Amino acid sequence: MNVNVKSPGSEPTAELATWCCAPVDTEALRDDQASALADVFAALADPVRLRIFSLIASQGEVCSCNLEAPLQRSQPTISHHTSRLAVAGLIVGEKRGRWTWWRPVAGQVDELTRVLRVTPSTDDVDTLA
Amino acid sequence: MNVNVKSPGSEPTAELATWCCAPVDTEALRDDQASALADVFAALADPVRLRIFSLIASQGEVCSCNLEAPLQRSQPTISHHTSRLAVAGLIVGEKRGRWTWWRPVAGQVDELTRVLRVTPSTDDVDTLA
DNA sequence: ACTTCACATTGACGTTCATCGATATAAAGG
DNA sequence: CCTTTATATCGATGAACGTCAATGTGAAGT
Numbered sequence: 001m002n003v004n005v006k007s008p009g010s011e012p013t014a015e016l017a018t019w020c021c022a023p024v025d026t027e028a029l030r031d032d033q034a035s036a037l038a039d040v041f042a043a044l045a046d047p048v049r050l051r052i053f054s055l056i057a058s059q060g061e062v063c064s065c066n067l068e069a070p071l072q073r074s075q076p077t078i079s080h081h082t083s084r085l086a087v088a089g090l091i092v093g094e095k096r097g098r099w100t101w102w103r104p105v106a107g108q109v110d111e112l113t114r115v116l117r118v119t120p121s122t123d124d125v126d127t128l129a
Numbered sequence: 130m131n132v133n134v135k136s137p138g139s140e141p142t143a144e145l146a147t148w149c150c151a152p153v154d155t156e157a158l159r160d161d162q163a164s165a166l167a168d169v170f171a172a173l174a175d176p177v178r179l180r181i182f183s184l185i186a187s188q189g190e191v192c193s194c195n196l197e198a199p200l201q202r203s204q205p206t207i208s209h210h211t212s213r214l215a216v217a218g219l220i221v222g223e224k225r226g227r228w229t230w231w232r233p234v235a236g237q238v239d240e241l242t243r244v245l246r247v248t249p250s251t252d253d254v255d256t257l258a
Numbered sequence: 259a260c261t262t263c264a265c266a267t268t269g270a271c272g273t274t275c276a277t278c279g280a281t282a283t284a285a286a287g288g
Numbered sequence: 289c290c291t292t293t294a295t296a297t298c299g300a301t302g303a304a305c306g307t308c309a310a311t312g313t314g315a316a317g318t
Binding site for chain 2: 280284
């Protein structure tokens with residue numbers, strides 16, 4: 001039994017996919033939906049967190065110890081950022097021995113892209129600059 | 130000639146789509162790419178802005194004057210938020226008479242969803258909780 | 259048990275941000 | 289012109305955030 005160890009950092013605040021909202025171009029967001037979505041976008045609204053997420057997503061699984069060097073941030077700062085990504089439900093951590101391994105949560109990102117969909121309007125010519 | 134009036138608010142800072150980066154699960158982001166992307170996500174990381182964007186996207190075109198009531202924010206606050214969305218390249222404004230009409234920029238959102246792509250890993254069972 | 263190592267938590271500091279009142283700008287209508 | 293209307297800008301304020309040094313915690317190794 002490899003796992004089911006409690007995630008380090010904090011637990012995700014909500015399962016966005018299970019209740020949240022039509023695509024933005026279909027129906028206007030309610031306030032509570034917008035707040036929940038904004039929390040997830042806020043987790044991606046930092047260059048360091050974006051790079052952490054991208055490192056985790058591109059490698060499938062990354063140890064916290066391998067994040068300090070490429071990002072040039074202190075250990076507490078890295079820990080803070082991984083925690084925020086975990087709370088947003090974008091990554092999950094698993095503690096194995098002394099190390100914490102992080103993996104992306106594909107479903108949460110899918111939900112974001114689904115909600116973000118915007119159908120191009122028919123007259124998008126001459127809109128440039 | 131309906132238009133080509135200069136956008137109100139400020140101009141978008143960059144054409145993300147023309148230069149930015151592979152999907153996050155393909156290749157790790159460089160620092161400059163992460164910063165540019167984080168700026169766009171930051172524009173969506175606020176409930177009021179998300180609702181504004183969703184109203185604009187769902188109706189195709191919205192006047193600033195029709196945003197204050199549903200969002201229950203002051204006129205300067207609405208102006209501030211539409212400006213931030215415009216700088217992020219998510220909406221464009223067109224001034225017609227005394228009114229400013231806002232429309233979504235589909236390409237910018239497409240770019241976000243493209244970059245955000247995360248291929249589900251093969252072993253995502255038992256990951257829940 | 260003691261030490262070491264990986265990571266989380268705390269506390270502090272400077273910066274950015276959301277918000278609004280007041281004011282400026284600019285277009286219509288008289 | 290003068291007033292009205294829609295929106296942008298300015299200035300201020302309180303809250304949230306990114307960062308790191310210091311410290312806490314808990315698992316290995318000896």
